[in-house]
Amino acid sequence: GAAQELQTSSLPREDDRALLGVVIRESDRLDEIISEFLDYASDRPIEMGLCDVAEVLHETVVLLEARGNRNVEIRKEIPRSLLIRGAPDKLKQVFLNLGINALDACSQNVKIGHLNVRCTPAPGPQPDRREGILIEVSDDGCGIAREHMGRVFDPFFTTKPKGVGMGLAIARKIVQAHGGEITLESQEGKGAQVKVWLPM
Structure with missing residues (x-):
């Protein structure tokens, strides 16, 4: 070698x-x-405690801005505080992964790209409609081809030349361990939106 x-x-x-x-x-x-x-x-249970998701998101945005991608404008709509029971480091891993994916998608744009991070209180999915929060990470980058949509959360699936293909799989595992849900919508050439719902 x-x-x-x-x-x-x-x-x-x-x-x-x-x-x-x-x-x-x-x-x-x-x-x-x-x-x-x-x-x-790993099958180790995640240690949960009082977690300010808004603070975690603000810190994540700072890390994304530090990556110095001048072709991407990061816009955020995050309240000062939103408390849940969770693991801050694990949730930061989720949000950072989603943000990096969005930055990578926007880096292929000829024009200035946009990464939007939004967090609001929101009821959960049917049927129980529990109280919770919704985090949305969206971009106007290259998007995902329709034929790949069914595999985006699969371990080791990636369309990046040097990608590992574990980011979204790990993100889903962490979100589900918090009792939440994660979904992804995308249109090739028009960007993508990931929604993460977490119970309060």
Whole structure:
């Protein structure tokens, strides 16, 4: 492999550095794949406590803005506080994954793209209509082809050249562990919208 070649290499120093860069990137990618697989396969119950979803969303938006994508405008409609019983770190993992997916979709736009994050109180789905909150993450990016829609939450399914395909599968598992629901709507060439409902 690349690491073994680097050890016995007589290449110029600049080529050595480039080869080492490949090793590091592929190692990081392998770590990501293993970490996401273990996260998905784990049967450990999620530790729940008092969780301010609005605060988690505000922090997520800051992280998304820090990615520095100048071609995407992030717009948010988030209240100051919305309390539920949940796991803040796990929910941040969900929202960050949805936001990164949206940024990636918008990065393919020729014009300026838009990522919208909205959070409002909302009754749950039928039949019980429990009290809860609805988080919507939408974009006007490339969208998802119709033939792929039935597989977007499947583990290891991805249309990204270097994607792992675990993000949405893990997101659904986390949301369901909170007693919530997650749905995705998309039209190819016009963007996508993910809705996450969580009970209060």
